[in-house]
Structures are given as structure tokens and as C-alpha cells.
Amino acid sequence: MPLVTALLCLYVVARESLNNSQGAIEHAWNAVAAVLLAQAALYGFQTFNEFFRPGFRFAGGVGYDRMALFWSQQAIAAVYFTAALTKLIESRGAWAWHTPRIVIQIVKSTRQAYYTRLEPGSLEHCESLVRSMSRHPHWTRLLLGAGLLVELAAPLFLYNRAASAAGGVLLIAFHLVNRRYMRLPFKEQQLLVGIFFLQVPFALVALIEFCGAAF
Numbered sequence: 001m002p003l004v005t006a007l008l009c010l011y012v013v014a015r016e017s018l019n020n021s022q023g024a025i026e027h028a029w030n031a032v033a034a035v036l037l038a039q040a041a042l043y044g045f046q047t048f049n050e051f052f053r054p055g056f057r058f059a060g061g062v063g064y065d066r067m068a069l070f071w072s073q074q075a076i077a078a079v080y081f082t083a084a085l086t087k088l089i090e091s092r093g094a095w096a097w098h099t100p101r102i103v104i105q106i107v108k109s110t111r112q113a114y115y116t117r118l119e120p121g122s123l124e125h126c127e128s129l130v131r132s133m134s135r136h137p138h139w140t141r142l143l144l145g146a147g148l149l150v151e152l153a154a155p156l157f158l159y160n161r162a163a164s165a166a167g168g169v170l171l172i173a174f175h176l177v178n179r180r181y182m183r184l185p186f187k188e189q190q191l192l193v194g195i196f197f198l199q200v201p202f203a204l205v206a207l208i209e210f211c212g213a214a215f
Contacts (some may be wrong), residue, residue, distance in 0.1 A: 084151035168197030
């Protein structure tokens with residue numbers, strides 16, 4: 001596990017660094033890289049710790065795999081929280097108020113998608129959306145401001161499993177809104193949220209075990 005995680009981390013970081021160095025800056029894989037860095041650091045510490053037995057042990061007998069889950073959650077929360085802080089710092093706290101201007105970004109991203117996939121319907125959708133947001137700036141501020149609050153609240157989702165699940169639902173909803181209005185799906189981050197916050201794979205395993213025991 002430590003070697004595989006380290007190799008995956010190296011691959012993702014190297015690939016995205018190369019892509020961004022070409023000038024086409026994008027951050028869809030930031031959360032993936034952060035999770036892999038956290039896991040690589042943890043498993044690297046595990047490997048180092050094995051040379052000094054009995055070595056360090058986590059409180060409560062928590063194993064490295066379980067700790068890797070928590071570190072991954074922290075990395076994801078940090079990505080969202082940092083994104084929110086950046087918006088506030090760069091806008092001097094006025095990001096939500098200036099959100100009606102985001103129509104410029106919507107037009108840009110929609111036209112980029114159109115010239116990539118040649119979908120005429122996307123341009124019509126963009127025009128309708130821009131008109132609606134321009135006519136209702138306060139609703140735009142309310143909707144996008146709610147997304148900012150979700151990002152700022154990301155560290156609170158680490159409190160317990162219930163908070164993690166609730167936060168996962170909010171983050172998925174946040175991405176669905178972004179996909180609907182901004183044409184920014186961030187599929188990689190949605191998958192991470194589903195795995196580490198909603199813990200869908202663990203729920204499936206539990207369901208399979210329950211069905212196996214029942215039948």
C-alpha cells in the first residue's frame with residue numbers, strides 16, 4: 001500500500017504540474033493530489049515507524065487504514081476551505097456581493113465547452129442563464145453565497161459521521177449547482193466526496209455483508 005500510494009501521488013502531481021506549466025491552469029485534480037499526498041505521508045510514516053518497534057501508536061488503537069480515511073477527509077476539507085478563503089481574500093470579503101459579475105465566467109466556460117464539443121444547445125442555455133442572473137442579482141448572490149458558506153463549513157464536516165454525511169450531501173449539491181450554471185462538473189471531487197464523506201463504498205460492503213448473513 002505505501003509504495004502504490006506513493007507512485008500514484010507522484011504520477012498525479014507530476015502530470016498536473018506538467019499540464020499547468022503549459023499555461024492551461026485548472027484545478028479539478030487538486031483534491032485528488034491533496035488526498036494522495038496525505039495518504040503517502042501517512043503510509044510513509046508507517047514504513048519509517050516499523051523500523052523502531054514498538055514505535056508510535058495512534059490513540060485508541062486506531063489503525064493506519066482508518067487514519068488514512070480521516071486524513072483524506074481532512075485533505076478534502078482543506079481544499080474546499082482554502083478555496084473559500086481565497087475568494088474572500090482576493091475580493092476583500094465582497095465575493096458574494098460581486099457574484100452577479102460571474103456571468104462573464106459563465107459565458108467564457110460555456111463557449112469553451114461549445115468549441116470543444118460543438119453543442120449548440122449549450123449556447124442557448126448560456127444566454128438564458130445570463131439573462132436570468134442579470135435580472136435577478138440578489139437571487140444570484142443568495143445562491144452562490146450559500147455555496148461559499150458550504151465551502152467555509154467544510155472543516156465542521158469532520159466532527160463525526162453524521163456531520164460527514166450531511167457535509168457530503170451539501171458538497172455534492174454544491175457541485176451540481178456549479179455544473180448546472182457554470183459548466184464545471186468537478187467529477188473527481190464529487191467522487192472523493194462520495195467515497196470519503198458519504199462513504200458509499202463502505203455502505204455497499206456493509207450491505208453485501210448484511211445480505212450474506214441474512215440469506
